[in-house]
Each structure stands twice: as C-alpha cells, then as structure tokens.
Amino acid sequence: MTPDAATGPGRSFLFVLGSSRPDGNSEILAREAAAHLPASVPQRWVDLNRLDLPDFQDGRHEDEDHRPGEVEEELRRATREATDIVIVSPLYWYTLSAQTKRYLDYWSGWLNVPGSDFKQHMAGRTLWGVTAMAHDEHVVADGLTTALHNSAAYLRMRFGGVLLGTASRPGRIRADEPALTRARTFFENDAPPALFAYEKEEALTGA
Numbered sequence: 001m002t003p004d005a006a007t008g009p010g011r012s013f014l015f016v017l018g019s020s021r022p023d024g025n026s027e028i029l030a031r032e033a034a035a036h037l038p039a040s041v042p043q044r045w046v047d048l049n050r051l052d053l054p055d056f057q058d059g060r061h062e063d064e065d066h067r068p069g070e071v072e073e074e075l076r077r078a079t080r081e082a083t084d085i086v087i088v089s090p091l092y093w094y095t096l097s098a099q100t101k102r103y104l105d106y107w108s109g110w111l112n113v114p115g116s117d118f119k120q121h122m123a124g125r126t127l128w129g130v131t132a133m134a135h136d137e138h139v140v141a142d143g144l145t146t147a148l149h150n151s152a153a154y155l156r157m158r159f160g161g162v163l164l165g166t167a168s169r170p171g172r173i174r175a176d177e178p179a180l181t182r183a184r185t186f187f188e189n190d191a192p193p194a195l196f197a198y199e200k201e202e203a204l205t206g207a
Contacts, residue, residue, distance in 0.1 A: 012042040013187075014082035018089040018100030020049065025132035025173035029165045030088040033130065033183040044078060048099040051075065056105035068113065075103070076110050080118070084126045084160075084187075087148060091133035094143045104151060119155055126191045127152040129162035132173050138164045152194035160191035 015034065017027055034043055052071050068076055079085060089100040096104070110118040129148045133141055145162045152159040163186045165179030173179065195203070 011083050012081065013037065013044070013084045013086060014078055015043065015045045015086045015088055016100070016103060017045065017047040017049070018087065018097045018103065020090075020097060020099065021170075022047070022049070023170070024090060025165065025167040025171070026088050026090045026130055028171065028173050029132055029163060029179060029183055030086060030130040032180055033163060033186045034086075036184045037187055044082065046075065046078060048103055053102070053106075056102055056109060068109075072106065075106070076113075076118075079107075079110075080121055082125070084128060086128040086130060088130045089144070091131050091135075091141050091144055094140060096144055096147060104147075107151070107155075123156035124158065126158040126160055127194070128160040128187070128191075130186075131162060132165045132167045132179075134166070134168040136166050138166075149194055150196060153196045153199070157194055158191040159194035160187070160189055 013034070015030055017030075019026055037043065053075065054069075087096070087100055087104075089097045092098070095101075107118070110116060127148060129145065131141060131144060135141075141162065141164055148162065149159050151157075163179070163183055165173050165176045165183075167173035167176060
C-alpha cells in the first residue's frame with residue numbers, strides 16, 4: 001500500500017483506546033501519530049473504559065441467536081465503518097490489555113450475528129497497533145504484535161505494524177524522541193496483506 005492509498009480519499013480511522021488509565025503513554029503516542037494524518041481523513045476515538053460493555057460471552061453453539069446490545073452494536077458499527085482500525089494498548093504481561101483483548105473477542109461474536117458479513121466486510125481493511133512499554137528492548141512486545149498480525153490475517157486484512165515506544169510513568173513517552181519521530185510518519189508505512197507464517201512459507205516454496 002502506498003502512502004497515498006493509506007491516507008487518501010475515502011480513508012477513515014478508528015482509534016480504539018485500551019489502557020486502564022486515561023491519557024496514558026500509548027494514547028499520547030497514538031495522538032502524535034494521528035496529528036500527522038491529513039485533515040481530510042476522519043478520525044474517531046473510542047475509549048473502551050468509557051463503554052458499558054459486558055465481558056464477552058461465546059454463544060456460537062447455543063440455539064438462541066446472539067443479538068448485540070446497544071453499546072456493543074455501536075462499537076460494531078464503528079468498527080465496520082472504519083477503513084483503518086488502530087489498536088492502542090499498553091504492553092501488559094507481554095501482550096494486549098484486558099480491555100483490548102475483550103474488544104477483539106467481540107469480533108468473534110460479530111462473525112456470527114445473523115445476516116452478518118463481518119469477515120467479508122473487514123477483508124482488505126487495515127489494522128494498526130500503538131503501544132508503550134516499560135522495557136527498552138522492543139522485542140519483548142513480539143507477542144502483542146503477533147496477536148494483532150494474526151487477527152488481521154484471519155480476517156484477510158492488511159497489517160500496518162505496531163508503533164512502539166518506551167515509557168513507564170505517566171507522560172514519559174514524550175521523552176522517547178525516536179518513538180515520536182516514528183509516529184510522525186507511521187501511517188505512511190506500507191500495509192501489506194497479513195499472512196499467517198505458514199502462508200508466507202507456502203508462498204516462498206510454491207507449495
């Protein structure tokens with residue numbers, strides 16, 4: 001995907017905030033990246049902590065069809081309407097926060113809403129990640145990156161990668177100049193179709 005395709009006409013971004021505290025370092029980093037999107041590109045910000053969203057219940061094998069509640073339906077619509085979804089989550093125990101994981105769990109339910117075409121609808125859209133962590137070595141966030149990448153691969157989405165920064169105490173991400181520099185051009189990065197590791201191997205071997 002070229003930079004023009006990533007931020008050109010018709011694009012719309014949904015930023016999903018999954019931190020346990022407001023104005024966290026991950027959000028600060030995401031807002032720095034968002035500030036460099038063209039003014040013509042719509043942005044919508046959703047703070048999962050502010051939503052009265054119950055824990056996800058897997059009802060795939062129950063007789064009664066699941067019908068989304070009002071809050072869940074609004075979140076589902078916001079997800080469907082965006083061309084680019086940005087998961088903003090701090091690194092908790094080397095993966096996504098509980099709030100963020102619950103949001104992605106709801107994707108499983110939306111696959112099974114009667115008349116839903118959620119999987120087909122999400123194909124070709126782009127998933128991004130933004131995360132702050134206390135560790136200086138960004139390799140410790142590989143689990144989070146893999147979770148997002150494989151989620152995108154399952155839905156045949158594109159994956160723009162994860163913008164990583166180092167910070168622990170509130171606001172300290174502003175001292176991570178390399179992260180702030182990366183943020184300014186993050187959404188210009190190439191976002192190729194996400195493939196599972198075995199699919200990449202098959203493509204290389206021609207299997």
